Amino acid sequence: MTLRLENVTKKFGSFTAVDDLSLEIPEKQIFGFLGANGAGKTTTFRMILGLMDQTKGSISWNEGSIGYDQSHLIGYLPEERGLYPKLKVQEQLIYLAKLRGMNKSETVKELDYWLDRFKVPEYKNKKVEELSKGNQQKIQFISAVLHKPKLLILDEPFSGLDPVNVEMLKKAVVDLKDAGTSIVFSSHRMEHVEELCEYLCILHHGTPVVRGRLKDIKRSFGKKNIRVHADFDTAYLEQIPGVTKYKPVQDGCELEVESENISQEVFRELQGKGFVRTFDLEEPTLNDIFIEKVGASYE
Ligand SMILES: Nc1ncnc2c1ncn2[C@@H]1O[C@H](COP(=O)(O)OP(=O)(O)OP(=O)(O)O)[C@@H](O)[C@H]1O
Numbered sequence: 001m002t003l004r005l006e007n008v009t010k011k012f013g014s015f016t017a018v019d020d021l022s023l024e025i026p027e028k029q030i031f032g033f034l035g036a037n038g039a040g041k042t043t044t045f046r047m048i049l050g051l052m053d054q055t056k057g058s059i060s061w062n063e064g065s066i067g068y069d070q071s072h073l074i075g076y077l078p079e080e081r082g083l084y085p086k087l088k089v090q091e092q093l094i095y096l097a098k099l100r101g102m103n104k105s106e107t108v109k110e111l112d113y114w115l116d117r118f119k120v121p122e123y124k125n126k127k128v129e130e131l132s133k134g135n136q137q138k139i140q141f142i143s144a145v146l147h148k149p150k151l152l153i154l155d156e157p158f159s160g161l162d163p164v165n166v167e168m169l170k171k172a173v174v175d176l177k178d179a180g181t182s183i184v185f186s187s188h189r190m191e192h193v194e195e196l197c198e199y200l201c202i203l204h205h206g207t208p209v210v211r212g213r214l215k216d217i218k219r220s221f222g223k224k225n226i227r228v229h230a231d232f233d234t235a236y237l238e239q240i241p242g243v244t245k246y247k248p249v250q251d252g253c254e255l256e257v258e259s260e261n262i263s264q265e266v267f268r269e270l271q272g273k274g275f276v277r278t279f280d281l282e283e284p285t286l287n288d289i290f291i292e293k294v295g296a297s298y299e
Contacts, residue, residue: 001027001062001150001182003048008057010043010206017043019206021057025184025199030177032193033186034286035203036294041186042079044203045153048184049076061151072100075149079156079186081140085129089115089139092128093146100147107146114142118168134161141169145176152176154185158192170196190286200286202293209293218283223292224263225282226255232274237266252278256288 003025010018018040025031033041046052048059050066059066066074084092090111097107115121118138128136137160144152157173158166173196177183187193193200194214201211210217223244228234229252237255238246242262247254257263263281270276 003027003061003151003182003184004059005044005048006058006060008044008047008054008059010040010047010052011055017206018047018054018203021203021206021208023201023208023211025182027182028177028180029182029199030173030197031182031184032197032200033184033203034188034190034193034200034290035186037188039203039294040206041203042155043206045076045155045184045186048153049074072147073150075144075147075152077141077144077152077154077157081137083128083136083140083143086127088125088127089131090124093139093143096143097146102147110146110148111142114146117172118142118165134165137161138165138169141172145172148181150181152181152183154183156187157185158187158189166192190290194286202290204294210289214286217289218286221284221289221292222259223284223288224257224260225284225288226257226263226266227278227280227282228252228255228266228270228276229278230270230274230276234270237269240265240269256284 005021005023008018008021009016021044033044035041043052047054048066050068090108093111094104094107111124112121115124120135120138123131123135123139128139131139141157144154154173157169161169170192173183173185197214199213200217201208203209228237231251234253235248237243237253240262242258242265243255244258245256255266257266267279270279
């Protein structure tokens, strides 16, 4: 059940929010959707879900289009969140699950499971407005997964959650993937995407600037980070051509180098100067890649 976007464009008047976006989102994986504010992530989700028509291009899931008759196969956590504040948690989840074809006893069973798992069983009969923002978000997440969707779209699922709740939700996302759910989520937090996703796309002004498998993206980025700890002054390393960043740290330095070859050059330059305690060569972080590809537009 691959989700495929082909040359998708969305215009609002003369403004292009999503520009000729082609993506293949593999099934049973967690796919990360990144981009600065206003990059077009939510707009893309809305088009995938059929909440909004694209101006051009096509979106297909399992070779067909996504229609309302597939609502029971899809779960969505919208960015704007949308629970009824005056209704009790159980009442409204029974109502929302009914729209997706679930009966009351199935819903209550699933709801009890999730409330226990998220350590909030006492909220079952509380009105949503009585819950904190983070706890409302957990309930909203439950409403997106209660019917065991095959495709789950999460718009900024971790925003506004404390670290314990972030971990709880991450674990739930991984377990859902292991159970066979295809998950797409947007986030501004690179470390979450780095930890959870095998595949990702970085959107910039509605256009993908990076897409594919995280491992391949990191490898092809070229730049590497090096951490050196030594019992001599390493400041001279900054002068090596191809060293793009230099930061002194306690007993050494952190470097960014243009390529693997330059890292070997740095290694050679360290020989014979004294005792080198650490020489760590690391792949770039997703944060490094994001800043390089998207960051310039902030300047
Ligand atoms: N209904 C609309 N009418 C006009 N412009 C819109 C509409 N919806 C979105 N936009 C514009 O389209 C662009 C993309 O918005 P979108 O909400 O998809 O971004 P996003 O990547 O989800 O951003 P964020 O990270 O801030 O949530 C923005 O410039 C936004 O102002």
